[in-house]
Amino acid sequence: MGRSVSKVREAKLELYRKKGKIHARAVAGRFNTLRWALVWLTQVVFYGGCWLTWEGNGALRQAVLFDIGREKFHFFGLVLWPQDALLLALALILAATALFLVTALAGRLFCGFACPQTVYTTIFTWVEAKVEGDHLARLELDRSPMSARKLLRKGVKHGLWLLIAAWTAITFVGYFTPIRELLPALAAGDTGPWESFWLIFYALFTYVQAGFAREAMCQHMCPYSRFQGVMFDRNTATVSYDLRRGEPRRARGKAGGGGDCVDCGICVEVCPTGVDIREGLQLGCINCGLCIDACDAVMTRVGTPTGLIRFASERELAGTAPGRRPRLAVYGGLLLAVAALGAWVLSQRSLLQVDVLRDRGALLRETSAGRIENAYTLKLKNLDDAPREFVVEASGVPGLEVVGERSFEVAAGSVRPVSLTLSAPGDTSFSGVRPITFHIAAGDEAARSVQEPSSFILP
Ligand code: SF4
Ligand code: SF4
Incomplete structure (x- = not known):
């Protein structure tokens, strides 16, 4: 028992040092609820979209289908052809501009709530927690020598991950080959070479990205995290620690004296990317807000106003008035212009x-x-x-x-x-x-x- 407690302590230290695999502590709160709402929303749309049907040309067909063989993209009643590539280009520009606008307003909101990497990591981590236990149990299991119990838990976890990855791949390919034709072909082992390739590739991709790469993708591989800084200005609201209010930190876990931060470290424990937000804005922070949930709960417990960690701009934290925001006007104007152009092109396209x-x-x-x-x-x-x-x-x-x-x-x-x-x-x-x-x-x-x-x- 004593050995187990010391192991847990050692494991917690490991987490603070940001070494090894990150097993984030579970947290409840409004941002966690919002994150799960986005997981449900995006996945209901993704897994369900390929099952919707639409009556076109006198017959029922899949409502959303990239029919590569016939060079058509069906989107409910709309059929797009290669010559409609301008519309696709406009849709991409629209999405990029919307992303720039959101980033200028509130930092990496997309990363924290809607990016597929975040969404699938959230799902895979949830499965991991259900099978292996909470963050400390997972750390302990990782460090324990191989045993029948460990083998069983790891096996079940990887089996479930592979099932989710496989269904994700089937759904993905189901947007290119009608899903109602793909499933029987798959059951009969009669899928074409391209379908087989993409089924295997996408399943492995999901499994590796969400099961293993996780936050490393956000920290080291994602190009968006590298250039998002150019969209920020001093009024951009990002998840921030109120240094003036929090410092000097009190002795760990103790109330009274010093700043509001009780140095409990829970904001670091819940962070899926292992960031200590008290050290300032960092590349690894995906703006998920989980440290806000954690710190708000701590503040409530110690009877201090919440918001020590909150969405705040550099100006707000410095106590200065918000300044002018020309880039918001540029992104907003561009968004409206591209949307209007897209609507006009769509209305003018000839069939x-x-x-x-x-x-x-x-x-x-x-x-x-x-x-x-x-x-x-x-x-x-x-x-x-x-x-x-x-x-x-x-x-x-x-x-x-x-x-x-x-x-x-x-x-x-x-x-x-x-x-x-x-x-x-x-x-x-x-x-x-x-x-x-x-x-x-x-x-x-x-x-x-x-x-x-x-x-x-x-x-
Ligand atoms: S959760 Fe809040 S009180 Fe605890 S260490 Fe983080 S900032 Fe300080
Ligand atoms: S520092 Fe906070 S907002 Fe940033 S990734 Fe970690 S938990 Fe999310």
Whole structure:
């Protein structure tokens, strides 16, 4: 028993020295609740999103699907094609700008609450705590020699981690291969080479990142942690220790005298990245707020106002008034501009693409009625998720008209080549090659026609 207590003490010291594996102490409080709310929200969306269906083209299909084989991205009723890459670029710029704005406002909030690395580390750590016990029990287990008990606990933990990682990989691949087709194929051992590769890669990636890399990813590998500092200003609210209020620290765990910090060290014990926030803003801090929860509980216990550790800006901690924030205006303005541009591009995008090819066989033909005819091949590409009828007109030469059929039905998401003849009066005052324009519009959207230039040859 005495040996076990000394081991625990030794283990706690190990934690303070920030050596070895970090086993953070569990903590309750508003930021922990918010963190778990975000874990639930993001994972319900991720694990559930691939199971949603949408009725398109007369049949039920997966609502969110990157159909790489057919070069389509389905997002409920919206179907995006490679030519919509501008929208994807705008969406990425929008997300990056939103991240910059949030970082300028409140530091690494994304890292602490919504980053997949944080979310999966939280889930894996929860499993670890359920199997191996609290942080001290885990430290003790890690240091104990191998035994049947240790082997069993470690085995169960790694088994559960692998199950979560496998399901995460299946879900990920399920956004590229319909999940309702992927699961039977997986059960039959009949997945394609790319699916098999990504299933194995993503499962191992999740297992290693959330089970082993954990905070090392945030501290040493994540590029965002390196350049986030340039988005900060002196008004950015980050998790901070109020030095003026906390120092000098009192004797460990004792009340009375000195500053408000009782040097209990619990803020360090709960930190998932092993940071002592009392040493100031550090690269390893992901702004998760767990040290705030821990310190608030300690302050309440010793009868001192909470907020010794809190979200506070450099100016607030220095007791100076908040200054002007030009970068907030820049990020905010950019965010609005990109959002507006994206909405405009989306509203203007055409669900029809047309290529016009002149017939190479004959340049022109004169009919018995004295009219001049030119032949063309039009490639009509319907980008919609439903069959559509397109009507073709042409202009540029007086009396120019389409001969015969001018309305063509094109199946959903397909290209239909159609042969078309244009005719113009032979007695026109024009001669030679005349520029003309094809106007192609969906039957139900005549006002929004696609214009495609071409030429008409007269004698
Ligand atoms: S939890 Fe609060 S009182 Fe305890 S060491 Fe940290 S800052 Fe000091
Ligand atoms: S110092 Fe506090 S806010 Fe920063 S990572 Fe550690 S617990 Fe989270």
